[in-house]
Amino acid sequence: MEVNEIENGIVIDHIKAGTGLKALSYLGIDTRTDTVALIMNAQSSKHGRKDIIKIENLLDIDLASLGLLDCGATVNYIEGGELVKKVKLALPERVTDVIKCKNPRCVTSVEPAIQHVFLLVDPETEEYRCEYCDETVRF
Amino acid sequence: MGELENLKGRNLLEPGDFTVAEQKALFDLADKIADSPGAYQDTAKGRLLAALFFEPSTRTRLSFESAMLRLGGQAIGFSEAQSSSAAKGESIADTVRTVGCYADLTVIRHPKEGSCRVAAQASDVPVINAGDGGHHHPTQTLTDLMTIRREKGRLDRLRVGLCGDLKFGRTVHSLIKAMSAYDGTGFYLISPEELRVPSYVIRDIEAGNGSTYVETRSLGGAIDRLDILYMTRVQRERFFNEEDYIRLKDSYILDAMKMRPARADMIVMHPLPRVNEIAAEVDKDPRAVYFKQAKNGMYVRMALISALLGEAQE
Known part of the structure; x- marks a missing residue:
């Protein structure tokens, strides 16, 4: 399958096959207005299959939450048709408003206008804790 | 700058907020206050403490208010959510931000875990956590540590048994966190599976x-190894299901018979209030120090208030 190369924008490569749609939602991309290509189950020499996202004319996106979903993905920044920067995603230290704390005793269950913040506890186990109640989760 | 001076304007939300050196400075001051309370009667003159208790409390609230009054300051506040604007749906952040306009220091107890952090984020004056649900209760921890230091003469290399509700017992969580910072603490965690x-x-x-830690269901199997036995109440208010509470509430009852194998210098502590987890006959045992704890609590809160207000002398 052919998708044209982009002149300016971002190419997120090596996304775990089948998770591309979820990755788009984590990125907060507005599919009504942004120019986006999602390629699913593309051939990959490393992993067999992979998903790829191409976003045109948009360089400023929040990659922290994408690291949660797939810390093996790479992000390529393209300007004037040239690769100008390549970033390997990592688990973010702090995650804001991606998921809600499920502890019914947590203050986030009652306090209005509060951010749901999770802090990385251990990169090995990929465990996070709620900043308020310490409840742990894996994303 | 001295350790106490360092504490000026800070919050106390969980035990790890103060270093071991800062805690030591606080306990030194609390000991001095306990020895001659009259010398500190004007320390907080003209200052105001707001005690916001969204959940019932006798001991902690009165302890804070007594501490402030004995320092020459004054206290305002409420003792249940129904008598505050929370009943009208006001957020914790708005309540605390408003109270900070009146008072020099805010003490908050709230049933939700992490409520004190919301308060601290909204407040311009220092915030003290007086219990956030089943999460933390750091001033009880200061009380406990001061009591251990006075009774055992040290805070390191102690074998500490914690018995009862270790899941929802916030005093337990805070004490474990605090004691873990001291060298070589051995924990015996005695609780029902649930x-x-x-x-x-x-x-x-x-x-x-x-x-180090050992988890066990048996109090009798651990009591002879302990320097400290910290008993806790199974708290009805933490259960969503009354049946679970009734099934678990009498899991451990400490009585004179169970105390027999314990060491002669072991101490029995309890954050109070107790229901029936310690039989009244144990009160006469010189190893029972839970009422001394309550008194120490007031002194250490006097030291804490002085330090956060920037009025403590090293």
Whole structure:
């Protein structure tokens, strides 16, 4: 399958096959207005299959939450048709408003206008804790 | 700058907020206050403490108010959510931000875990956590540590048994976190299966200063090895299901017979109030120090208030 190369924008490569749609939602991309290509189950020499996202004319996106979903993905920044920067995603230290704390005793269950913040506890186990109640989760 | 001076304007939300050196400076001051309370009667003159208790409390609230009054300051506040604007739906952040306009220091107790952090984020004056649900209760921990230091003469290399509700017992979570910072603490975690300590508390032990732990269901099997036995109440208000509470509430009852194998210098502590987890006959045992704890609590809160207001002398 052919998708044209982009002149300016971002190419997120090596996304775990089948998770591309979820990755788009984590990125907060507005599919009504942004120019986006999602390629699913593309051939990959490393992993067999992979998903790829191409976003045109948009360089400023929040990659922290994408690291949660797939810390093996790479992000390529393209300007004037040239690769100008390549970033390997990592688990973010702090995650804001991606998921809600499920502890019914947590203050986030009652306090209005509060951010749901999770802090990385251990990169090995990929465990996070709620900043308020310490409840742990894996994303 | 001295350790106490360092504490000026700070919050106390959980035990790890103060270093071991800062805690030591506080306990030194609390000891001095206990020896001659009259010398500190004007320390907080003209200052105001706001005690916001969204959940019932006798001991902690009165202890804070007594501490402030004995320092020459004054206290305002409420003792249940129904008598505050929370009943009208006001957020914690708005309540605390408003109270900060009147008072020099805010003390908050709230049933939701992490409520004190919301308060601290909204407040321009120091915030003290007086209990946030089943999460933390750091001033009870200061009370406990001061009592251990006075009774045992040290805070390191102690074998500490914690017995009862270790899941929802916030005083337990805070004490474990604090004692893990001291050298070589050995924890015996004695609870029913359903009330074991949460995983984040176990992580505090593992990250501690050479701390170890054993989880057991048996009080009798551990009591002869302990320097300190910390009993807790199974708290009805933490259960969503009354049947679970009734099934678990009498899991451990300490009586004179069970005390027999304990060491002569072991101390029995309890954050109070107790229901029936310690039989009244144990009160006469010189190893029972839970009423001394309550008195120490007032002195250490006097030291804490002085330090956060920037009025403490080293």
